[in-house]
Amino acid sequence: MNLQRTNPTLYYLQRTAFYVLVIAITVYLLFPFVWAVITSFSKAGNLFLTPGAFLVSPKTLENYAQVFNNPAFQRGLLFSVIAAVGAVAISIIFGSFAAYALGRFRFAGKQVVMYIILAVSVFPQIAVLGGLFTLIRAAGVFNNPVGLIVSYLIFTIPFTVWVLTSFVRDIPGELEEAALVDGASPLQTLFLVLFPVMMPALVTTGLLAFINAWNEYLFALTFTSSNRTVPVVIANYSGASQYDQPWGPIMAASIVVTVPLIILVLVFQRNIVSGLTAGAVKG
Template sequence: MNLRRTNPALYFLQRSLFYLLVIVIAFYLLFPFVWAVLTSFRRSGDLFLQPLDFVRAPSTLSNYAQVFANSSFQRGLAFSLLVAVFSVLVSLLFGSFAAYALGRFKFRGKSLIMYIILAVSVFPQIAVLGGLFTLVRATNTYNNPIALIFSYLIFTIPFTVWVLTSFVRDIPGELEEAALVDGASPLQTLFRVLFPVMMPALVTTGLLAFINAWNEYLFALTFMSSNRTVPVVIANYSGASQYEQPWGPIMAASIVVTVPLIALVLIFQRNIVSGLTAGAVKG
């Protein structure tokens, strides 16, 4: 039944309520980010103005200049990029091998392994913090990027394995059989045949793992004393005195850290959508 023809008033009311709900949700989600952007372009004295006066206040780039002139922030950006990239590369490498084995081969205990991987991926960070800190101390890797990279792998590898395994299961077996008939080894089949097909899933899991490592705070605060990542640097940002809270520079630094993530999502949005929906429908 076409509600638009039979009852135009009810149809108009439903559409109006729908768009009103969309506007409310969009406002709720975007308002904090918009307010953070405004704060990053305001002087410290403008923060105590009334909301309308705050919005109308003149903009300034002094907060961004102060942030980029901060050597700790520069080192934090480089260190966060280093740790996040290596964590993603290692998790994708090992996760792809594990997903290929779990998705293609039949062996006893495979379901148990999948349940263990799922259980590990939902563990809170605080639950494993004490054991990891003892391990880091025992291996003399405290304040070393290796400690941070391997601590991130505890959560990025299970997530990568779980997502990629579901994707590998839905890849047609004829592709692998054709490669094996042509004389390719299982490793060559994985790299030359399956990896190109798995690209949407690899991009999706890699980007989500990168965001997780880029924004991580607890491990970086615990395992690092001088080589701080960006979230820790921003959290320890201090003003000219102990009574000043530099909200303007903090918001500017947060925007600088967030913009690369938004750019990556926009660039790879097609791969992300296809990777997330892969395997959702059979046939």
């Protein structure tokens, strides 16, 4: 029954309520980011104005110039890229092999392995902080991007394996059978046949793992003393005195490190949607 024809008033009320709800949620989600952007272009003295006067106050690029001229921020960007890309690359490589084995082969203890992976992926970071700190110091990789990469693997590999395993299970077995008939080895089947099919899932898991590693704070704070990543550098921003909080540069630095993530999501949004919805409908 068409509600628009039977009861037009109720139909338009429902549509109006729906759009009002969508607008309210959109404003609620975007307002902090928009306010941060406005703050990043504002002078320090204008931050204490009333909201109306603050919005129309003169804007400047001074905060961004200060951020990009900060050697600590430059090093933080470099170390964040190294740690995040390294952790994601290793996770994708090992996660693909593990997902192929868990998704295609039957062996004793398979379910136990899956439950262990799931348990590790939801384990709180603070619970392993002490033991991991001791191992990293003993291995001589403290204050080194290698130590951060190793520590990030604790949450990137389980997440990658869990997501990719669900995707591999839904790949038709006929693809492997055809490759084996043509004389392909299991590794050739994985690299030449399954990897192209798994590309949406690889992009999705890789991007989500990259975001987690890029924004990680606790391990980066604990396992480094001078080679800090961007989140730690931003958290340690200080003003001319202990009573001065440089909100403008902090917001500018936050926007700078957020924009690359937004660009990546926009560029790979089709792959992300395909990877997240893969296997949701069967038959």
